[in-house]
Amino acid sequence: MAEKSSKESVSFSVDPFSNERISGHKSVATNDATDSRSSNTGAFGFFKGSAFAKAVASNTEPPKNFNANRRTSVSAEAMNPNNFKDDWKAPVHHLTHEQLQRLNDSVVKNFLFSQLDQESLKTIIFALEEKRVNKGDEVIKQGDQGDFFYVVEKGKVSYYVDGKKVNDSSNGSSFGELALMYNSPRAATVVAESDCILWALDRMTFRRILLERTSRKRSMYDRFLKEVPLLKSLSSYERSKLADALNTENYVEGKNIVTQGEGGENFYFIENGTADVIKDGKVVQKLRKGDYFGELALLYDSPRQATVKATSSLKVVTLGKSGFQRLLGPAVEVLKLQDPTKKMKSN
Numbered sequence: 442m443a444e445k446s447s448k449e450s451v452s453f454s455v456d457p458f459s460n461e462r463i464s465g466h467k468s469v470a471t472n473d474a475t476d477s478r479s480s481n482t483g484a485f486g487f488f489k490g491s492a493f494a495k496a497v498a499s500n501t502e503p504p505k506n507f508n509a510n511r512r513t514s515v516s517a518e519a520m521n522p523n524n525f526k527d528d529w530k531a532p533v534h535h536l537t538h539e540q541l542q543r544l545n546d547s548v549v550k551n552f553l554f555s556q557l558d559q560e561s562l563k564t565i566i567f568a569l570e571e572k573r574v575n576k577g578d579e580v581i582k583q584g585d586q587g588d589f590f591y592v593v594e595k596g597k598v599s600y601y602v603d604g605k606k607v608n609d610s611s612n613g614s615s616f617g618e619l620a621l622m623y624n625s626p627r628a629a630t631v632v633a634e635s636d637c638i639l640w641a642l643d644r645m646t647f648r649r650i651l652l653e654r655t656s657r658k659r660s661m662y663d664r665f666l667k668e669v670p671l672l673k674s675l676s677s678y679e680r681s682k683l684a685d686a687l688n689t690e691n692y693v694e695g696k697n698i699v700t701q702g703e704g705g706e707n708f709y710f711i712e713n714g715t716a717d718v719i720k721d722g723k724v725v726q727k728l729r730k731g732d733y734f735g736e737l738a739l740l741y742d743s744p745r746q747a748t749v750k751a752t753s754s755l756k757v758v759t760l761g762k763s764g765f766q767r768l769l770g771p772a773v774e775v776l777k778l779q780d781p782t783k784k785m786k787s788n
């Protein structure tokens with residue numbers, strides 16, 4: 442297919458309090474490779490210092506040749522992102538300052554975007570398109586071809602497979618990745634349970650920027666998650682969504698992972714190695730592969746109730762607060778029932 446190169450002028454010199462739209466104006470196809478983009482970080486004082494501000498206001502070059510509406514045939518794409526053709530262009534949408542503010546406050550905080558480099562984050566931000574749907578609207582129909590991946594800014598959606606409700610999700614969740622990842626028909630119907638604000642990301646931008654990470658994480662954590670007793674009640678799809686949110690950390694023997702009295706942001710599973718749980722200077726529990734810790738601070742918004750120290754070289758899988766509340770599903774009830782501080786009191 443003959444591809445045109447494009448040139449777009451991305452002007453960031455807008456009044457942050459105006460409703461003026463910010464972005465590359467929708468791509469204008471020309472054969473001129475020169476770039477008239479300018480950036481003005483001053484306009485982004487609102488998001489000062491954040492990864493979001495840096496991504497949005499960065500001077501670095503967005504991918505060349507943005508093109509809003511190109512649709513690549515499914516069969517032409519390989520699963521391996523390295524095999525993508527290099528003439529890809531992400532769409533660039535106009536975003537108001539108010540939209541950017543909302544993205545900054547919610548969607549961009551999603552773990553899916555948290556470890557992206559600045560350039561990728563910027564591409565994603567401007568490729569996102571706001572979609573408002575009403576209660577009862579069908580956002581995705583099972584069996585259809587996949588076009589967009591969605592992140593829920595606000596509202597609740599339900600998932601139906603063969604007419605039967607399988608689960609639901611709300612603020613901060615995402616859906617519609619399967620058909621884009623596997624070039625398969627939509628695996629479920631997605632219906633808005635309330636009026637919703639969604640952000641849609643086109644399939645090619647999803648594949649170019651999020652596919653590899655998502656596939657890698659899902660396959661990397663799948664075997665381990667299947668073996669964690671706490672997660673036995675999760676479906677394989679719920680385990681996949683959980684895997685998206687996980688990260689790995691390594692500690693040397695003797696290092697504290699969490700410290701009694703401090704605040705807590707993460708929940709941990711031990712992937713390899715051993716650790717001691719130490720409360721008021723006394724070892725109260727020994728942990729090994731498949732065990733978890735760090736749940737109490739997140740369940741009750743309390744300081745860490747004990748210190749956890751690596752007693753060998755230790756590899757842990759971490760889950761942040763928002764994922765913890767959203768992705769552990771029925772396992773959260775199990776965590777509450779198994780609260781070790783309650784067990785200690787009743788002993």
Ligand SMILES: Nc1ncnc2c1ncn2[C@@H]1O[C@@H]2COP(=O)(O)O[C@H]2[C@H]1O
Pocket residue numbers: 581587600602607608615616617618619620621626627628629630631678
């Ligand atoms: N149990 C489930 N099985 C399949 N898809 C699900 C399930 N729960 C939620 N979904 C989401 O529903 C989406 C429908 O479109 P996709 O198949 O692209 O991706 C699917 C998932 O993101």
